[in-house]
Amino acid sequence: MNVGIISTGRYAPKLVLDNKRLEQLVDTNDEWIITRTGISERRIIAPSREMPTPEYCKENSLNYNEEMWKWLNETENVYYMGKMAGENALNSAGIKKEDVSLLVVSCNSPLFVFPSQAAILRKMLSLDNAEPWAITSGCTSSIFHMKFIDTYLKQHGGTALSICPDALSATVDWSDRNNCVLFGDSAGAIVFSEVKEGGIQSYILGSKPSFEIALRTGLENQTINTNPLEFSYKKQIERPYFYMNGNEVFKFATRIMGGSNDYEGVIVEALKACGKTVEDIDLFIPHQANDRIIDAALKRCKINRDKVARTVDRYGNNSAASIPVALDEAVQEKRIKKGDTIVFAGFGADLSYGAAVVDWSY
Ligand code: COA
DSSP: OEEEEEEEEEEOOSOEEEHHHHHHHSSOOHHHHHHHHOOOEEEOOOOSSOOOOHHHHHHTTOOHHHHHHHHHHHSOOHHHHHHHHHHHHHHHHTOOGGGEEEEEEOOSSOSOSSSOHHHHHHHHTTOTTOEEEEOOBTBTHHHHHHHHHHHHHHHHOSEEEEEEEEEGGGTSOTTOHHHHTTBOEEEEEEEEEEESSOEEEEEEEEEOOOTTTSOBOOSOOTTOOOOGGGOOHHHHHTSOOOBOOHHHHHHHHHHHHHOBTTBOOHHHHHHHHTTOOGGGOSEEEEOOSOHHHHHHHHHHHTOOGGGBOOOHHHHOBOGGGHHHHHHHHHHHTTOOOTTOEEEEEEEEGGGEEEEEEEEOOO
């Protein structure tokens, strides 16, 4: 049995935060951001009202459970983005919700440790027959999904919905120019099922965590105002922040993607695992963190520049959402046809890394 991708979807917030507007928030400039990262603008969630608290509901004689689901379903938040992307992907495949047997969700910016991201989205999407799995591995999450879903569906059959929503705008320090210029919010979704032709061919996964050099963040995101244009310093400064040593992550990312003297890198490794070479690539979909990291991978692996999907200029780094969002954009733009070989490659928090090769089935 072959497991492959049968449709994709995405959601991006309407609020666009371009570099010029960022210049008003923090000591940065458009030229620095573009030359160092390739990012011109990013999307940011803007919830229309604050999340209800148990105290607020009690004072106003409201049912906290009902108010929470209303907030999650009606305001723009990380789970709302996931729901919209998931619905888009199911609609474009014409899949009924009752036919989804597996839901896999990754979110690096959840509002709760539990209930899990998968349990929340299962309810929001009314996926009553789906097993909810939350599997989060930083920005590489969508590639981890591919291996898990491939293995699971080969054993159990059925249809899987993978959703990666992320809103790192809620975790970065909007007064720290080293980090806040890099990230944006959005959600991507992919539907997997049995396919007659093509499908997932190979995957390589791993991680090398480091508290010193890499990415880490606190979990207390509950009360944060996620709109940087209206953000409150005081509220945020009391909070544990997203931390990243950008230079070290840069070195790690370029080596992992493109290889070095003693290592061939994940792209070549995943291609070799299914008997292919870089010449077989029809479309390369890398994690969208920085144009320079993407360009280094292209150069080292000798991949033609026309064969890469790029969204980093308009979305910034959308964390786990970045690969599925770039894939959906490529599908919408009709850059992929049946039989094409697509290579996905990513890296991120956990210092996770991975690559997968998929032959397109439709
Ligand atoms: N605007 C203007 N100047 C800035 C700035 C900003 N937003 N951020 C940093 N600078 C300054 C620094 O303070 C430094 O100034 P100094 O030389 O006076 O000390 C200078 O720019 C150079 O900083 P440096 O860190 O050397 O830049 P860089 O070329 O390495 O680029 C990153 C920094 C973060 C863009 C780059 O290292 C990177 O992309 N790393 C990977 C991050 C990543 O992908 N993370 C997510 C993984 S999923």
